[in-house]
Amino acid sequence: AQKVTQAQTEISVVEKEDVTLDCVYETRDTTYYLFWYKQPPSGELVFLIRRNSFDEQNEISGRYSWNFQKSTSSFNFTITASQVVDSAVYFCALSEYTNAGKSTFGDGTTLTVKP
């Protein structure tokens, strides 16, 4: 069975600090996909990134970076020089190849960035 754990329920930082959101997953499949979504206070869920299980390259997009490590079953998300607009709930999700179509979401991490 697939499972996603986001152990950090809430994180609070001051603007310009770096922050890392943790995501640990469980799956028996060798082919799977990992995602991060952002849910700002306005409520909509926005897709941020997708990673497949065969690509362990880290990715950087502006102030955002993602570290995928199969050895520890983790897919962590780092925001560099955080800004108030980064305040949101962030969800990590997992889709298994053998469970087509279904994503399992973590419980989310609420990030608050204070000015």
Add this chain to the structure above:
Amino acid sequence: DAGVIQSPRHEVTEMGQEVTLRCKPISGHDYLFWYRQTMMRGLELLIYFNNNVPIDDSGMPEDRFSAKMPNASFSTLKIQPSEPRDSAVYFCASSWGGGESQPQHFGDGTRLSIL
């Protein structure tokens, strides 16, 4: 391109009434998902369709809930009779071509309050 469109955005009704939530997926997407989000239970997958066919409805809480997808551009989630514990934000999402690998695009959600 238009995103996933949900209606209504807000619904307030009395216990026992029938509630119908509507969703128009992104054109060309072949997967459609219904989620429910509450503070207590987080984001729950209720049901999902592939090519208009329900694939997994194991998340539907009870027989009071039903979902249909009569064509590729429209889906409904119905609650009859509604109860106060059904109060939540209901999201519809769609994805394309192999749901296990593609990100889901979410609508803005319907905020449902059952009095």
